[in-house]
Amino acid sequence: MAVAKPQSTRRSRPQERPLTLTPAARRILDVAGDLFYTRGINTVGMELVAERAEVTKKTIYDRFGSKQRLVVEYLRERDARWRAHLTGHVERADDSPRARVAATYDALDTWMGQENQRGCAMVNAYAELSDPDHPGRAVAEEQKRWLRDLYTGLAARTGAEDPRELADALAMLHEGAVVARNVTGVADAARIARSAADALVTARMAPTDQA
Amino acid sequence: MAVAKPQSTRRSRPQERPLTLTPAARRILDVAGDLFYTRGINTVGMELVAERAEVTKKTIYDRFGSKQRLVVEYLRERDARWRAHLTGHVERADDSPRARVAATYDALDTWMGQENQRGCAMVNAYAELSDPDHPGRAVAEEQKRWLRDLYTGLAARTGAEDPRELADALAMLHEGAVVARNVTGVADAARIARSAADALVTARMAPTDQA
DNA sequence: AGGTAACCACACCGGTCGGTATACTCGCGA
DNA sequence: TCGCGAGTATACCGACCGGTGTGGTTACCT
Structure with missing residues (x-):
């Protein structure tokens, strides 16, 4: 065992050396x-x-x-890998907002199948790094902001009345699917999230766009 | 600092003394x-x-x-408080599945406003307790199972074709709202989840029940 | 030939971890 | 009156923490 302390209060970050x-x-x-x-x-x-x-x-x-730096680099690299995985799926999908939203959940499905057996690394890190000044937290926040923005762009193209709100709901299904699969053991969590997201898009879409 | 080790492998639990x-x-x-x-x-x-x-x-x-036991008791007590909070909200709501689903997100909203500034304690504990044998994990799993079952009961009463799937989606919105509020900083996450859940129930409801 | 970056091995630092041991005090109920 | 449960205080255990310092060995670049 052994574990403790309020986590190094490295305030006023001393500018990052580039890493070889x-x-x-x-x-x-x-x-x-x-x-x-x-x-x-x-x-x-x-x-x-x-x-x-x-x-x-x-x-x-x-x-x-320092360990802090190593942790940050770990989070950054993982974040980059996840973004590449997701954008790959999205870009390979048809260029309709509906198909692209669906693609995000497909990406989640394959991701969780391969390298996400312990939940979302960013959310986990957020739980573990309780010191609000730990730079690792910013990495997690940034990833969630990025996903939210991605959904916002897609939501806007559906003609939804409030794209931001739709985007947030889609992001919630996304994060919730990770928890459902990891903690609750819902094997087809991503598929369910995808289906719910699609229904949600339909419900929120501008009536003229219905097809 | 200080923190480490693979987490005590207290296998074959030695039956719990009742705690005074x-x-x-x-x-x-x-x-x-x-x-x-x-x-x-x-x-x-x-x-x-x-x-x-x-x-x-x-x-x-x-x-x-032991510390392990103290952790388990902490999780149990928090779980009990949360369940009481949620069931209180649900029972005070109108006895329609739609109103009761909405009530779960209202409960989440007030809960997050008061004592959930650091995300879901169960999800956080799940992240921190990586030893699969740590009994704290079971407490978290049980809470999520409980919530899922609660939603399943409500979903069944909506006449949805697949109540389990609707329930899982509602649970995902629930968990996702916690992440959205905590990490992404979405202040009205619970409200958005509630609204999305309502739309989802409408979409999944038996057509004859539409009102 | 000289310098330097990248590594090795190893010993060491103060501090904290979860957990135990000893010995003592206080108040209550039988 | 006696015992016992609940608590105090303090010292200690081995293990491990994140991090540093010294000194030495390659291998490549100029």
Whole structure:
């Protein structure tokens, strides 16, 4: 065991040095990403990361400077991977708002099948990093804002009266599906969310656009 | 700082002693509940709990036996409070499935306004307690199952073709609203979820029941 | 040839973790 | 009066935390 303290209050961030991703650093980040996601950020010590990456702690600190930084890089990378996954699905879909909304839930479905066995990494990190100044929180917030904006754009194209509100509802189905699958064990959560989203779009669509 | 380890593998649970809630134990549980929720379970040490409850660690261990047990009791109590809050709202609503569904989101709204500034305690605990054997996880799972069943009952009364699926969608809006409010900062998340839920019920309702 | 970046091994730091042990006091009910 | 449950205070346990410092070895770039 061992675990505690109010989380380093690194106030007034000292501007980020750019990070050189040497081979060892690459290994460290991979290992840390896996461990942080599956076991939780706070329960994984640097010693363990070092051991798994076959690297000394010294090397980790030479490359990343602090655990906080390593955590932030883990979140950033995961966020980027998720965005790429989602936008890939969306762009391959038909260019209709309805099809594209559906595509977001398909993306979620495949994502959850592969690398999301422990819920949303951003939401988990948000739960674990209780210090409001931890820069990892900003990464999570940004991802959620991004998804919301994506939905807002699509919602606007449906002709909905209040695109923002529709977008928020679609985002809720999205996040809720992750919880349903992860905690409640609903295997086809993404499919259900997709179907509900479609019904919602229909209900909110401008009447003239109904087809 | 300090935080780590794969989380005590207390396998084959040694049957729970019933807990005597002495005045000190009451204080301990209150303090622990507050700290665990606001700072996270893993970042709060027993030393801090003892200090805040104006009690020695000895007393905590005499009453609760272990941190794990204290965590479980915290989750149970919070779960019970939440269920009471929600059922209170539901029972005070008109006895129509539509009104009762709406009432669940109203309950969420007032709940989030008062004592849910850091998201859903069950979801957070699920994120923090990565050991699949930690009994705290079961408490979270049970709450989500309960909510799902509650929605299933209401959905059945709407005459929906697939009550389970409608119920899951309603639960997703529910959980999603918590994330939206907490991470994305959507102030009227509960209201939006309520409105979306209502539209969804309308869409899924048996055509003959439309009113 | 010299410099430097990237790594290794290893020892060490103060501090905290969850949990235990010993010994003592107080108030209550039989 | 006696015992006991609930509490106090304090010291301690081994383990682990995040992080640093020293010194040495490659390998590549100029």
